[in-house]
Amino acid sequence: MNDAAAHAHDPHLAHHFATPRQQFESGRLGMWLFLVTEILLFGVLFTLYGVYRSNHPEIFVYAHRFLDKTLGALNTAVLICSSLTMAWAVRAAQQGRTRLLTGCLAATILGGLVFLCVKGVEYQHKWKDGLLWGKHYQPVREVLEKTAPREGAAAAGAPAAADEPRNVRIFFSIYFLMTGLHGLHVLVGMALLAWILVRAKRGEFGPAYFAPVDHVGLYWHLVDLIWIYLFPLLYLIH
Amino acid sequence: MESEAGHDRQALAHPVPAWLLLAVWGALMLLTVATVAVTHLPTGDLPALGLWLAMGIATVKAVLVALFFMHLWWDKPFHAIVLIGALLCVMLLVGLALMDTRDYQGDIREHQQRIGP
Secondary structure, three states: OHHHHHHOOOOOOOOOOOOHHHHHHHHHHHHHHHHHHHHHHHHHHHHHHHHHHHHOHHHHHHHHHHOOHHHHHHHHHHHHHHHHHHHHHHHHHHHOOHHHHHHHHHHHHHHHHHHHHHHHHHHHHHHHHOOOOHHHOOOOHHHHHHOOOHHHHHOOOOOHHHHOOOOHHHHHHHHHHHHHHHHHHHHHHHHHHHHHHHHHHOOOOEOOEOHHHHHHHHHHHHHHHHHHHHHHHHHOOO | OHHHHHHHHOOOOOOOOHHHHHHHHHHHHHHHHHHHHHOOOOOOOOOOHHHHHHHHHHHHHHHHHHHHHOOOOOOOHHHHHHHHHHHHHHHHHHHHHHHHHHHHHHHHHHHHHHHOO
């Protein structure tokens, strides 16, 4: 009865929880369980990638050339930096430093925006070159010849297009599916962060109550984690 | 009852030290450079080595993010068990699917040779 009375006036404690710690731990576990479902979702897509690459490695070796490694690496760095600002935002919330908190949240959203813009540039290049998914894979001839492997270019006469393995379209289906779904998750993360930012500006968070910042942070770190695996698998094939 | 209340009055907030956040960030950036560098290494007889090395580095990065950015280092072990459980399930899924599909490659090749180009 003592602890119930002690916390009776805590405005952040929902009535169905006995203590603030129990409430916080429940929220965190709940978010982890949701992240598990996300891991399984992307796990299935990684399985698709693994099986298809295992059976048709020549398609992956051929097609990955069309992806811009520099932009991919840049996006990786951007997301890592946004994870830093996100972790710092949680720290700031716990310390009750509202201005630092809102600054870090804004920086995290900005990181997500830069990521999506770079993605947009990449997608636009693919669109221009006709390198799309499934039946929309209609590559512009100049692009195929421009990105021919050096050995192929040495063989006189034969254009690189003749070396194109069957079903390269499926690489691009996988590429757009995985990066598209990931991009969607980044967008949702940015929306969540914007919501938290509005609440932070109102001064809702402090050492006694910072759970929403913490839990959205977990989601954002997962989005970063998924990209950490996507980057080498799609962009760094040799 | 008294000790329970005492435990709960222990501060909820546990700010991660700033130096640790920066150190983890620095390590992540370095490992990203390493990931790109590793795929340029000549692998000779083992073409898949580059991929496995890159995956290994990615896993180190993932562990750093999970332990320190996602606070698992200080959390109840149950949260880490939940995450590891999910990862084991994914590894089973990928592993078994790959084993299964590899099993059939011989049959598929035979069939393709039989029906011709």
